[in-house]
Amino acid sequence: MFREHAGNQSEGKVSLFLAGAVFVAGIIFAGLFNVGLSYTNEMAFCTSCHSMKVNLEEYKETVHYKNASGVQTTCADCHVPKPFIPKMIAKVMAAKDVYHEIMGTIDTKEKYEAYRWDMANRVWEKMRASDSRECRSCHEFANMDLSEQDRSARKRHPKAMDEGKACIDCHAGIAHEEPDEPDEPDQP
Numbered sequence: 708m709f710r711e712h713a714g715n716q717s718e719g720k721v722s723l724f725l726a727g728a729v730f731v732a733g734i735i736f737a738g739l740f741n742v743g744l745s746y747t748n749e750m751a752f753c754t755s756c757h758s759m760k761v762n763l764e765e766y767k768e769t770v771h772y773k774n775a776s777g778v779q780t781t782c783a784d785c786h787v788p789k790p791f792i793p794k795m796i797a798k799v800m801a802a803k804d805v806y807h808e809i810m811g812t813i814d815t816k817e818k819y820e821a822y823r824w825d826m827a828n829r830v831w832e833k834m835r836a837s838d839s840r841e842c843r844s845c846h847e848f849a850n851m852d853l854s855e856q857d858r859s860a861r862k863r864h865p866k867a868m869d870e871g872k873a874c875i876d877c878h879a880g881i882a883h884e885e886p887d888e889p890d891e892p893d894q895p
Contacts, residue, residue: 748783758813765883785841785882823886831875839874846874
């Protein structure tokens with residue numbers, strides 16, 4: 708009986724040790740995962756690929772990069788959702804851009820420009836589908852002081868609110884040059 712009791716105690720200690728080890732390993736994994744996610748959201752990481760240098764130079768010419776208030780958005784502010792599940796989906800989808808950079812599909816400015824219209828439309832559709840969620844994390848209609856906006860914006864923003872428009876419906880070229888739509892192929 709004593710042996711059985713001692714065996715149960717040592718099995719309990721092993722189980723407790725294993726549970727503690729799994730718990731600590733989980734904390735370490737979560738911490739490293741979070742550090743990795745944060746690193747891939749840095750502008751330096753986003754623009755480290757040759758093809759993204761095109762976007763970086765355009766972005767540097769916008770109010771989102773440099774402005775009177777000194778508030779700057781980065782790539783992740785516009786392209787990476789804050790909620791976890793949409794963020795993970797965006798990260799997986801971004802892997803295709805890394806793939807195409809490595810494979811040489813978009814590794815020069817000329818190649819990048821050849822695919823620009825398609826890439827821009829995918830981003831715009833994603834933004835429409837989320838009702839410009841990333842834009843609205845800074846620019847919410849309800850928080851706008853229309854009296855401080857220029858005449859055109861004062862007129863258009865209430866109309867856009869009433870029509871349920873997403874920010875991207877009017878501001879497609881806000882941080883990067885809006886690509887020209889390709890010519891329609893001649894019909895036979």
